[in-house]
Amino acid sequence: MTDFSDPPAPAPLLEARGLRFCRNDDPVFGPLDLQVGSGEALLVHGGNGSGKTTLLRVLAGLLDGAQGQIFVDGERAGRDRIAQVSALLGHLLGHKGELSASENLRFAIGLYGCRSGITVDMALASVGLAGFEDAPARQFSAGQRKRLALARLLLVPARLWLLDEPYANLDLAGIGLVNRLVERHLAKGGAALITSHGAYATGAVRTRTLTLDAAHA
Numbered sequence: 001m002t003d004f005s006d007p008p009a010p011a012p013l014l015e016a017r018g019l020r021f022c023r024n025d026d027p028v029f030g031p032l033d034l035q036v037g038s039g040e041a042l043l044v045h046g047g048n049g050s051g052k053t054t055l056l057r058v059l060a061g062l063l064d065g066a067q068g069q070i071f072v073d074g075e076r077a078g079r080d081r082i083a084q085v086s087a088l089l090g091h092l093l094g095h096k097g098e099l100s101a102s103e104n105l106r107f108a109i110g111l112y113g114c115r116s117g118i119t120v121d122m123a124l125a126s127v128g129l130a131g132f133e134d135a136p137a138r139q140f141s142a143g144q145r146k147r148l149a150l151a152r153l154l155l156v157p158a159r160l161w162l163l164d165e166p167y168a169n170l171d172l173a174g175i176g177l178v179n180r181l182v183e184r185h186l187a188k189g190g191a192a193l194i195t196s197h198g199a200y201a202t203g204a205v206r207t208r209t210l211t212l213d214a215a216h217a
C-alpha cells in the first residue's frame with residue numbers, strides 16, 4: 001500500500017536538551033531546551049548577566065563543562081562537531097591588529113576553510129570595506145572592526161552563525177547590513193542564534209525566541 005503521509009521533518013540543525021551551565025556550582029543558565037533549524041533565526045533575549053554570551057560560547061564549543069545534550073542534524077554532538085558547523089561573532093572579535101584586513105581574513109580562511117564562490121575582496125566589499133584591504137586592523141574604528149568580523153563570517157563555511165550583539169557599534173547602515181547578511185545566510189539553508197538588547201529588525205525570516213532568566217544575575 002502506498003504511504004501518502006508527509007515525510008518526516010528534517011532534524012533541526014542545532015538542538016539542545018536540558019542544557020545548563022554552572023560556574024563554581026552557581027547556575028549561569030538553564031536547564032533549557034532550544035532548537036534552530038535550517039532557514040531559522042533564534043533570538044536570545046535576557047537582561048545583563050542572564051547568560052546569553054555564556055550560552056553562545058557553550059554552543060560554539062568554547063566552554064567546557066555544560067550539562068545536558070546537544071544535537072547537530074539530529075546526532076549527539078561534542079565540542080568538536082559543534083565547532084565544525086558554527087562560527088561565533090562575539091564581543092572579542094579576534095582580529096590581529098598588525099595584520100591588514102585582507103591578511104586577517106586569509107588567516108581565518110587558513111584555519112577554517114572558505115565557502116565556494118566568494119573571495120576576500122568580495123567579502124570586504126559586501127561589508128562596505130572596499131578600499132580598506134591593506135589597512136591594518138588596529139587602525140579600524142569599532143564599527144569597521146565589526147564589519148571586518150562580518151566579512152569573516154561570510155567567508156568561513158559555517159552553517160550556524162552565533163551572533164552575540166551583532167548590532168553593537170554599527171551605524172544604521174551597518175544594522176541593515178547585518179539583517180541582510182542574516183537573511184541571505186538563512187535563505188541558503190543556514191541558521192543563526194542572535195542576542196540583542198535592541199530590536200531585531202528583519203521580518204523576512206522564520207524566527208524563534210528564547211528568553212533567559214536573569215534571576216541569577
Ligand SMILES: Nc1ncnc2c1ncn2[C@@H]1O[C@H](COP(=O)(O)OP(=O)(O)OP(=O)(O)O)[C@@H](O)[C@H]1O
Nearest residue numbers: 023028046047048049050051052053054055216217
Ligand atoms: N569569565 C567569567 N568568569 C566568571 N564569571 C563570569 C565570566 N563571564 C561571565 N561571568 C558571569 O556569568 C554570568 C553571565 O554572563 P554573560 O556574559 O553570559 O551574560 P549576558 O547575558 O551575555 O550579559 P550582557 O547582556 O551584560 O552581555 C554573569 O553573572 C557574569 O558575571
